[in-house]
Amino acid sequence: MQSIVSIKNLSKTYESGHQALHSVNLDIQSGEILALLGPNGAGKTTLISIICGIVSPTNGTVKVDGFDIISDYRKSRELIGLVPQELTLGAFDTVWNTINFSRGLFGKPKDHAYLEQLLKDLSLWDKKSNELRTLSGGMKRRVLIAKALSHEPRILFLDEPTAGVDVELRKDMWAIVEKLRQSGVTIILTTHYIEEAEEIADRVGVISDGKLLLVEDKHDLMQKLGKKQLIIELKEPVSELPESLASYDLELSKEGNLLTYTYDTKGEGTGITALLQAINDADSLALKDLQTTQSSLEEIFVNLVHSEDDV
């Protein structure tokens, strides 16, 4: 796959002196869904704003489909649609006028049929003559999505699209994202919700404190950094473990009937076979049941961000 957004050594220091991005390098693949995860103030919005031309970079370069975002801004911006984090909309304009405005701004001729379909897809068609200030928060969010898609962008940035959004709109939104992905649109979204990244992203980037800690295929990431646990249920509770099991990282539950074995999926061998053999050999233990669990992205994420803090 070829990269559609290429970010090199991107840094940003705001006028206040605060450095929001530290030499970020990132290649976004054409057609993928990339989720940027990071706590408040990590620099997600700053990164997106620079790519879209709203904030000027202090250092580094960004190319969109080969076009530099500064020297070739017309070509790079034409390709991009942005749904901002905040509900930043006018007040007295109608839904229909505002999306026509957006389409025109991005240099596209009028297309009534396309915009009508867009509003219908977003369940906004019956609101087309409403003034923006009369819409609910969720509807405003839909309007922002409609504006971002009004010029048929090839890259879509969604800055925390599901903040303050109900289940139904969330579902609708993922349906739209899926449809867009199938039509070849590259999607970059930021989120605090790990399940969201887990659910829809192909790759996950983790930002903390202005640094891009990693970008990985979602499955690889969970495999690499995820911990697995094997839970062993015993027929008879025991008060302590036999000597032969002392070398294993085992935890005995209070009731004495559950053993938890934690292992890294990163490692070569998991040691499970040997452990089970040892349990089998121990006279005092009898196996009743086995169960494995895997850590979620959430735990991976918390681990990552915290280990960064410790450094």
Next chain:
Amino acid sequence: MNIHAVKAIYKFEMLRAWKTLFQSLASPVISTALYFVVFGSAIGSRIENIEGVSYGLFIVPGLTMLSVLTQSVANASFGIFFPKFTGSIYEVLSAPISSFEILIGYVGAAATKSLLIGLIILLTASFFVDLRIAHPVWMIAFLVLTCLSFSLFGFIIGLWAGNFEKLQVIPLLVITPLVFLGGSFYSVSMLPPFWQTVTLFNPVLYLVSGFRWSFFEVSDVSVGISLTMIVVFLVTCLGIVSWMFRTGYRLKQ
């Protein structure tokens, strides 16, 4: 050139005025009518002709300028301030559009609106006095130049203003006094010599004087100087705006 974008901004801004069409038109018409009743008829009937022009007629160009200036500044400053205030400006900043195109869209729309208002005021005036225009082409030229340069000035104020108070303070504290002291309602020659000199520093004097000349061929300063001053003002505003855009002043971090 992204023509669609310029058109989009222009149309969007014009649409905003269209929705408040009644206020947009009623207020200049009513205030002009009031000025005529008060200054033209009531007080004006006791004032002798100025340079051969009856007082009621004499104030028409000044009156028109008063509205055109205030409306240009108000329209243009609000047009750019409001999206900045709501945050919806992000869209304009992220669009494939140059600063110059943004400027044409916003300032062009504001100037169009105030030009229309100017013409409507002249039309209203023609019901009260026997209006004659000696140089119609120059009249339109002065009007257009004024609309453009003061819309540009308003745009600068809209970019600069961080809140609604600041947005209103300039029109109130600067524009209105300049217009009243710029010979809108009197000939500068009626002032004591000291104040005549002071008035020469008032840019509005040149606008009103040139504009008035296009009607009655009487002026406080020569037409050439009037024209030069307007162009200087226009170029200065353009310079300030392009500096603001280049540095991303209050638009981009």
